[in-house]
Amino acid sequence: MTTIQRIWRLRTTLLKLTATRCLDCGYVSFPPKAACPRCGSKNIVREELPKTGELLTYTVLNIPIKGFEDQAPLAVGIIKLGDARMLAQLTDVTPESIKTGMKVVATVRRTAPTLDGVVPYVVKFRPMINSRTSSQKDEATETEEDNAQ
Amino acid sequence: MRDVYIVGVGMTKVGRHMSLSLRDLASEAALKAIEDAGGERPEAIVVGNMLSSLVEQENLAALIADHSGLRGISGFKVEGACGSGGAAIVAGYSLIASGLFNKVLVVGVEKLLERPTPDTTRGLAYAADADYELIYGISFAGLNALIMRYYMDKYGISREEMSWWAVMMHENGYQNPFAQLRKKVTLEEAMNSPVIADPIRLYDSCPLSDGAAALMLASKDYKSLNDTPVKISGVGNALDSPDLSSRFELDSLYASRLSALRAFKMAKKDVKDVDVAEIHDAYSIIAALSIEEIGFAEKGKAPKMWAEGRFRPGDKPVLNPSGGLKSRGHPVGATGVYQASEITMQLRGDFPGLQVGGEVGLTQNVGGVGSNITTLILTR
Numbered sequence: 001m002t003t004i005q006r007i008w009r010l011r012t013t014l015l016k017l018t019a020t021r022c023l024d025c026g027y028v029s030f031p032p033k034a035a036c037p038r039c040g041s042k043n044i045v046r047e048e049l050p051k052t053g054e055l056l057t058y059t060v061l062n063i064p065i066k067g068f069e070d071q072a073p074l075a076v077g078i079i080k081l082g083d084a085r086m087l088a089q090l091t092d093v094t095p096e097s098i099k100t101g102m103k104v105v106a107t108v109r110r111t112a113p114t115l116d117g118v119v120p121y122v123v124k125f126r127p128m129i130n131s132r133t134s135s136q137k138d139e140a141t142e143t144e145e146d147n148a149q
Numbered sequence: 150m151r152d153v154y155i156v157g158v159g160m161t162k163v164g165r166h167m168s169l170s171l172r173d174l175a176s177e178a179a180l181k182a183i184e185d186a187g188g189e190r191p192e193a194i195v196v197g198n199m200l201s202s203l204v205e206q207e208n209l210a211a212l213i214a215d216h217s218g219l220r221g222i223s224g225f226k227v228e229g230a231c232g233s234g235g236a237a238i239v240a241g242y243s244l245i246a247s248g249l250f251n252k253v254l255v256v257g258v259e260k261l262l263e264r265p266t267p268d269t270t271r272g273l274a275y276a277a278d279a280d281y282e283l284i285y286g287i288s289f290a291g292l293n294a295l296i297m298r299y300y301m302d303k304y305g306i307s308r309e310e311m312s313w314w315a316v317m318m319h320e321n322g323y324q325n326p327f328a329q330l331r332k333k334v335t336l337e338e339a340m341n342s343p344v345i346a347d348p349i350r351l352y353d354s355c356p357l358s359d360g361a362a363a364l365m366l367a368s369k370d371y372k373s374l375n376d377t378p379v380k381i382s383g384v385g386n387a388l389d390s391p392d393l394s395s396r397f398e399l400d401s402l403y404a405s406r407l408s409a410l411r412a413f414k415m416a417k418k419d420v421k422d423v424d425v426a427e428i429h430d431a432y433s434i435i436a437a438l439s440i441e442e443i444g445f446a447e448k449g450k451a452p453k454m455w456a457e458g459r460f461r462p463g464d465k466p467v468l469n470p471s472g473g474l475k476s477r478g479h480p481v482g483a484t485g486v487y488q489a490s491e492i493t494m495q496l497r498g499d500f501p502g503l504q505v506g507g508e509v510g511l512t513q514n515v516g517g518v519g520s521n522i523t524t525l526i527l528t529r
Contacts, residue, residue, distance in 0.1 A: 014284075031392055056399065059346045061346045084395070086394050087281065087287070
């Protein structure tokens with residue numbers, strides 16, 4: 001189980017989905033790194049990833065790790081977001097409804113309580129319904145600011 | 150650098166050892182290896198372990214040395230997740246190659262079955278990225294499942310092709326007196342076993358294990374301790390990201406390829422020279438990726454090759470005559486040391502299970518989902 005400090009430290013990265021882009025070789029990394037994983041350059045900048053993407057692969061866990069038992073079956077995927085990828089939970093899906101290649105959108109949802117009993121919010125991805133795409137983006141931003149206060 | 154030889158090996162049976170503590174297991178393997186090497190006292194001990202915190206014990210080098218009658222020697226622990234054993238061998242090798250010591254004992258030990266399974270599986274997931282992966286509740290099996298689905302989709306691999314690996318491993322491990330799961334498995338049983346993290350089923354996965362293995366390493370001056378020394382001709386270790394999402398590719402193990410290339414280059418050997426190998430099949434998908442990255446198969450072809458009967462006794466190379474992590478078991482920090490012990494015995498001709506022999510052997514020990522990998526080339 002994680003701590004509230006961890007969630008607080010990662011709040012910008014986890015809610016705005018900030019990656020690092022190397023200005024020398026162009027490699028985009030999420031999670032963000034202190035130097036470029038491909039060429040080693042420290043000439044990197046932070047940039048926000050798109051909030052919509054494509055599901056590259058997924059799994060459904062019948063036994064999540066300790067602390068997440070209540071969330072079984074737990075769907076987790078790797079999503080292509082622009083030039084990077086991100087691992088995250090999938091939400092608003094059933095194990096049967098998930099399809100590799102489907103378009104997904106970021107949404108802010110509760111996750112398992114921390115050791116201190118705080119219920120943190122993280123970005124999860126749900127199947128994209130075209131008409132709701134722009135409002136979903138706004139929701140992600142708003143909730144991040146609420147959380148930071 | 151000075152040449153380094155394996156002059157003694159020792160293993161415990163892998164399994165659920167309710168009656169043996171971590172120190173009991175480690176000492177049993179250590180004392181067997183020392184005896185196998187002729188009984189001389191090592192000057193240093195290097196311990197490979199990942200999760201001794203599960204049994205509330207750290208400071209393992211002191212604990213094991215003291216319990217084994219080696220109070221006063223030098224030593225420390227090395228950690229590299231499931232690749233801790235291989236990393237410990239790299240450290241032990243370096244201590245001798247550098248000239249600092251002449252005789253070094255390497256002990257890999259793990260005790261995973263002490264605690265309830267949820268504690269152990271949570272601990273194993275510490276090999277992944279705590280900030281960016283564990284906060285989503287994904288298990289180690291789940292991380293491997295993400296790679297497995299991606300790979301099967303991309304290369305059109307069938308469930309049946311993947312499951313042949315488990316059948317083959319259990320056939321091999323059935324003959325290994327040190328193996329945890331000494332039973333044969335049918336293709337139907339493997340294909341229809343319970344789903345752990347879709348598409349990973351029970352028989353795609355290794356068991357949780359207790360066990361210890363040990364090697365006595367020595368410089369050339371001391372190789373006469375044992376009349377059939379095996380030379381560590383190549384050593385390669387490489388790191389990749391602990392997180393999956395920033396990997397260069399989702400269907401390759403970059404560190405497997407790099408570590409194998411480094412080991413082959415150092416040994417002045419080619420992949421075609423390998424007669425027998427022990428690879429790290431924690432999950433069938435890791436077996437497939439390792440086989441391809443080492444160069445035993447082209448990309449996307451490994452499962453088709455093993456489903457067609459390749460890598461079995463009589464082929465070159467023979468893979469995992471021990472039964473691999475599937476059947477022998479996976480006492481995490483000990484696994485790399487088991488692999489080196491098994492290949493040493495294969496080359497010496499005294500492995501008590503499926504003995505296939507050969508002149509050139511390879512071991513590859515994988516930490517995390519491919520983030521800390523050690524490849525060794527052993528020669529007679």
